[in-house]
Amino acid sequence: MLNETLTAAPRTCGDCPIRHRAVCARCEADELEQLDKIKYYRNFEAGQTVIWSGDPMDFVGSVVSGIATLTQTMEDGRTQMVGLLLPSDFVGRPGRGAAAYDVVATTDLVMCCFRKKPFEQMMNETPHIAQRLLEMTLDELDAAREWMLVLGRKTAREKIASLLSIVARRNATLHLGMRDGPMQFVLPLTREAMADYLGLTLETVSRQISALKKDGVIRLEGKRNVTVPDFDRLLAEAGDDSDGGMLV
Amino acid sequence: MLNETLTAAPRTCGDCPIRHRAVCARCEADELEQLDKIKYYRNFEAGQTVIWSGDPMDFVGSVVSGIATLTQTMEDGRTQMVGLLLPSDFVGRPGRGAAAYDVVATTDLVMCCFRKKPFEQMMNETPHIAQRLLEMTLDELDAAREWMLVLGRKTAREKIASLLSIVARRNATLHLGMRDGPMQFVLPLTREAMADYLGLTLETVSRQISALKKDGVIRLEGKRNVTVPDFDRLLAEAGDDSDGGMLV
DNA sequence: CGCGAACCTTGATGCAGATCAATTGAAGGT
DNA sequence: ACCTTCAATTGATCTGCATCAAGGTTCGCG
Numbered sequence: 001m002l003n004e005t006l007t008a009a010p011r012t013c014g015d016c017p018i019r020h021r022a023v024c025a026r027c028e029a030d031e032l033e034q035l036d037k038i039k040y041y042r043n044f045e046a047g048q049t050v051i052w053s054g055d056p057m058d059f060v061g062s063v064v065s066g067i068a069t070l071t072q073t074m075e076d077g078r079t080q081m082v083g084l085l086l087p088s089d090f091v092g093r094p095g096r097g098a099a100a101y102d103v104v105a106t107t108d109l110v111m112c113c114f115r116k117k118p119f120e121q122m123m124n125e126t127p128h129i130a131q132r133l134l135e136m137t138l139d140e141l142d143a144a145r146e147w148m149l150v151l152g153r154k155t156a157r158e159k160i161a162s163l164l165s166i167v168a169r170r171n172a173t174l175h176l177g178m179r180d181g182p183m184q185f186v187l188p189l190t191r192e193a194m195a196d197y198l199g200l201t202l203e204t205v206s207r208q209i210s211a212l213k214k215d216g217v218i219r220l221e222g223k224r225n226v227t228v229p230d231f232d233r234l235l236a237e238a239g240d241d242s243d244g245g246m247l248v
Numbered sequence: 249m250l251n252e253t254l255t256a257a258p259r260t261c262g263d264c265p266i267r268h269r270a271v272c273a274r275c276e277a278d279e280l281e282q283l284d285k286i287k288y289y290r291n292f293e294a295g296q297t298v299i300w301s302g303d304p305m306d307f308v309g310s311v312v313s314g315i316a317t318l319t320q321t322m323e324d325g326r327t328q329m330v331g332l333l334l335p336s337d338f339v340g341r342p343g344r345g346a347a348a349y350d351v352v353a354t355t356d357l358v359m360c361c362f363r364k365k366p367f368e369q370m371m372n373e374t375p376h377i378a379q380r381l382l383e384m385t386l387d388e389l390d391a392a393r394e395w396m397l398v399l400g401r402k403t404a405r406e407k408i409a410s411l412l413s414i415v416a417r418r419n420a421t422l423h424l425g426m427r428d429g430p431m432q433f434v435l436p437l438t439r440e441a442m443a444d445y446l447g448l449t450l451e452t453v454s455r456q457i458s459a460l461k462k463d464g465v466i467r468l469e470g471k472r473n474v475t476v477p478d479f480d481r482l483l484a485e486a487g488d489d490s491d492g493g494m495l496v
Numbered sequence: 497c498g499c500g501a502a503c504c505t506t507g508a509t510g511c512a513g514a515t516c517a518a519t520t521g522a523a524g525g526t
Numbered sequence: 527a528c529c530t531t532c533a534a535t536t537g538a539t540c541t542g543c544a545t546c547a548a549g550g551t552t553c554g555c556g
Contacts, residue, residue, distance in 0.1 A: 070393075072394075072396075074397070074401065074487055075487075075489060080396055080401045100390065101393070124379075127372075127378070130378055130379065130382060133382060134378060134381060134382045134385065135343070137382065138341055141385060141389050142348065144389060144392040144393060144396065145331070148320075148395060148399060149320045149322070149328040151396055151399040151400045151447065152399045153327070155542080155543095190502095190503070191504065191505095192504095199400025199401060200544090201543075203505085203543090203546095204543060206504060207505080207506080207543095209505095210505075222552090223503080239322055239323075241323060403512075404513065438533070439533070439535095440533085440534095449513075449514060449515080450533090450534080451513090451514080451515080451536085452512090452513055454533095454534060454535055455536080458535075470522090471522090471534065498556090499554105499556085500554095500555090501552100501555105502551100502552085502553085503550100503552080503553100504551070505548105505551090506548085506550090507546105507547085507548080507549100508545100508546085508547085509544100509545080509546080510544085510545075510546095511541100511542105511544080511545090512541105512543090513540105513541095513542095514539100514542090515538100515540070516538085517536105517537085517538085518535105518536085519535080519537100520533105520534080521532105521535090522531100522532090522534095523531085523533105524532105525528100525529085526527105526528090526529085
């Protein structure tokens, strides 16, 4: 793994790595205390399923560390990823009793779960939570729409470049303060997961990654360590204009 | 048009056809009065652009009657529809200064607009609005994810069937109380708009509609009037199981 | 060290849908 | 009734990605 993520749960909300980005970001000390009473941590191993679509779901929660995917499956087995859950992302929908999607841990995963009933209660009483959740949901909706353009109109090569630039950008903003020069990051997904993300087959994903490597757009060490020597080049390959969809 | 939609704005919120489904659905009488002070109606003709992506936007609002589309465009002209706005749907994002997408009226359109600043103010003060907006945004997110499966994994024929079943279902719930027997509705989109919706070309849309007609899945009067003799058959063609993604 | 299981790469072939192109049909204007 | 315009249909051909198939690589485990 890239950074030695603590696989253990944080002791208190004060220690929590997602304290200022998750659904609790706006909460005051007293509100955190309330949340503390209804929360519990759960750990999942890479590959484990967190919930199956259709299963009753008596909690909602936040990804603390690790990565999970949200996927939809048709009866004949075709699957499409519809969400990529990173630390601080929210899982579940207040007011809904059953899971709408499969949630699968792709790396070891720590979740901060809230019992659903009391959480819904709190949402009605403390506007800070509902406000933050609205903001996060609007962001997710924007991301989903960006993704729809990728799925509907981009070529396989552009799709791969788009995915890489998303992961690269996230890594840059998250980790180091975006020093320029070659960016490096670890791809958190298998070729198959990337295919499910992009509406492709895993063979096509593999071929296009090889092609981008051959053309010098990316460099690879092993199968997962990616270096991007020229980020603007990557954005151009993704079909994005160079300042890449940064809307305020 | 299907039903003689009033192209004029309603006199008061009490008359308003979307009173109980829009962002104001949960508001009490006094809250409506407040909203009334910051709202104004705008009319658009079919084909007119409501806002261009990137333009400053000093209002948010609801579709009162008519249909609009949300689209994204790449520099080379490829476009993807990312939202289909029906009566009661919300346009704009509180807290954002510029439009993120092109909004185009596909039929004559009436919008109920709120000046952005005071609307944001009200959102902070009256939880009823923020609550309803959260609920609507979560619904839109679900719809977007459903749509991602369509874009990423369905065949052209399945895509068309999916779109038809969405329009059919909406029409059924909206209009008559879902009397079974053959459903009928008017397609509110041109072949090109359907293509933009589904990530196809307009030729493919045309061919697949002809094929569905030939196979008796749908019947057509003119180019826009669709009859569906057997809705379950249509759902099967869409690749949905027969109770079609009705999650609570 | 050798074996098996995931995961990935690469090649050959086929097909669904894009592209290019021509025609038809319907609605509005004069 | 005729012309223009815009939307839709239909045909012919091309191509990007899927599909089918055969290795290759890496890693854990006996």
